[in-house]
Amino acid sequence: MFKKVLVANRGEIAVRIIRACRELGIETVAVYSEVDRQALHVRYADEAYLLGPAPSSESYLRAEKILDIAKISGADAIHPGYGFLAEREDFASKCADANLVFIGPKASSIAAMGDKGKARATVLKAGIPVVPGTEDVGNMTDEDLLKVAPTIGFPLLIKATAGGGGKGMREVTSLDEMPTLLASARREAQASFGDGNVYLEKLVSGARHIEIQILADTQGNVIHLGERDCSIQRRHQKLIEESPSSFVDEELRSRMGDVAVKSAKAVDYVNAGTIEFLVDKDKHFYFLEMNTRLQVEHPITEMVTGVDIVAEQIRIARGRQLSYTQEQISINGHSIECRINAEDPYNNFLPSTGRITHSLLPTGPGVRVDSGVYPGFEITPFYDPLIAKLIVWGETRAQAILRMRRALEEYRIVGVRTNIPFHQTMMDSHRFMGGQYDTRFVEERFSMNRSEDGSNDSEIAAILATLVAHQQIERSAQIVRRGERDVSNWKWVGRWERMHR
Known part of the structure; x- marks a missing residue:
């Protein structure tokens, strides 16, 4: 204790x-x-x-x-x-x-699953399908990776073995650009995690990024808390997450949950962890990696299951049994999380630094804000640009989207630029509302400046501007005639009183 x-x-x-x-x-x-x-x-x-x-x-x-x-x-x-x-x-x-x-988990579990390369080898032995890539355990030199890359096929990803969150990750489309990207990925991985080792992985097109939250205690009990859909990403950095996924049905959820539990048991895992999968259009799923830690997006799972994941982590670390069995876990409603970052969505998401001079947080039913800033706090360039996580819950996905729109409208941050306009535009996107998106949606089929069908709104804007200008000219040309009695009622009362004294 x-x-x-x-x-x-x-x-x-x-x-x-x-x-x-x-x-x-x-x-x-x-x-x-x-x-x-x-x-x-x-x-x-x-x-x-x-x-x-x-x-x-x-x-x-x-x-x-x-x-x-x-x-x-x-x-x-x-x-x-x-x-x-x-x-x-x-x-x-x-x-x-x-x-x-x-x-958190035992050191042996982190060694087996926290290192992405070793995790792939571990789950392969357990018969779990993985995305094609470098299954070799241990460090691979740049020369080794350059040799094996053509056998995997382009496009592919360079990924850091020691961490996640999109850090140390680069997309490669040809062998010519690979040496430069390898060096860049290693530098970022070293700076973020203290380990510059990387591995290669085939880039699956049109896929969904679905992850399963698991909890395991020291008594051998392992449960999963359903899935999170993390497919709204930019440069492999998650921006919006939701639970449950509109793409996953009960049968697929059950199969993925069973595989996640099996993966955890394969390494005698303890505490909270997340098994990440890529799911293709035909609902075939492949093991991506395991994050042997608490996830940024854990609040949406807490909102739909009622489980306090951080409290459970502490409970497990104290040697106690899980508070829940698998049968007691049920999904209630729908939750969405928007990551509020200090970035300018109108300028290629350029990081924004400075002092927050004013902050007004949204409140109301089904709204939660996890933040570490306050008015007067300085946003510096040294760390992740995450300002806060805005989480909403609704009885249905449609209600959750409407609630998120309202919360984003209420959210005010002055002093730095934020990506709130990006989230507002996404909540109005017909493709997002219809659940028709994948991991490439933001980069290939979404824009802050154009409508979803690709048409340009400049002509509509020009017509509206012309109509407004015409209306203003008409108003200024009108001569307003004075009224017959240009005197206030108070003056008339005063005159009447003086006349009747």
Whole structure:
């Protein structure tokens, strides 16, 4: 049993974990970089300690420094959140060596499934279909990858073995451009996860990105909490997620859930995790990767199942049994999440930095906002541009979309540019409303400036502008005649009173 948790993360996920700990009566310790000194998670925690300068490599990726802070503060458990050290096998091992509870899977499970290359080899042995790619376990040099790429076929993806979230991922269409993209992917992977190893994977066209949330305890119980559809992406960065998927029927959900549970049991998995699949148009699914951590988009699963995933993580880490059986899990209604990023959707999603001068959060029935910022907070270029996650719930998908429209309309952030206009345009998209999209939809068939049928609205705008200008000219040409009595009623009353004195 632990009584104090160090949260080895920042932003909205650190705030989310601190809130869960507070509800359970557990003390919390925050860590922060120099630019995060005034961050919300620092204010919410019971204690806070400085890690170092702003760059991740000098702050949130300093495992030894974090372990030292845990010892100094008296923390007896560490929650890694997502990103940074969350999927580092060596960090989980060091926690165990320091007699600290790692609120996540065992180091052996991270080694088997957190490393994407090893995960592919593991599930292949279990007979689970995978997307064609490099199944070799261990590091592959650039020369090795260049040799094997033509056998896989283009287009393909370069992916980081040590993490996810689109970091260290590049799309390759020809062998000529591959060396440059390999170097770029390795640099980003090294900066984000402290590991520059990458692998190759065939790019499946017209596919859906569907993931299954699982929970597993130390007593051998493993359950799944249904699926999330994460197909609305840009450059492999998820933008909108929803649960359940409009593409998945009960039979497919059951089969994918069974495979996810089987994958977890194959590596004796414990705690929360996510099995990601690519599903083609014919509803054939392939194992993509396993994220051995809490996902950014976990709130939508919480909204439709009623399960507090972070609280369950802590419960499992304390050695307790899962609060639910598979039979008790049911999907109620529909939930959608929009990631509110500090990016300009009208300028190729260019990151926006600056101080948030005003923030008005949407509220009302079925609306939830997970945020780590406040008015006066500085958005810096050192970390992920995520400002907040806007989550809505509705009894049906249609109601959830209408509720998201309303919430986006209410949301106000002043000081930096955000992608709220992108989400508003997407909620009005007929293809999105009809559930007719895949992982390439945003990049190939969606635009902020054109209608969905590809027609240009400039002629319509010109006609409307001409009509408005004509109306204004007509009004200015009219001569308004004065009324017969250009005197107010108060003056008439005054005159009447003076006449009758």
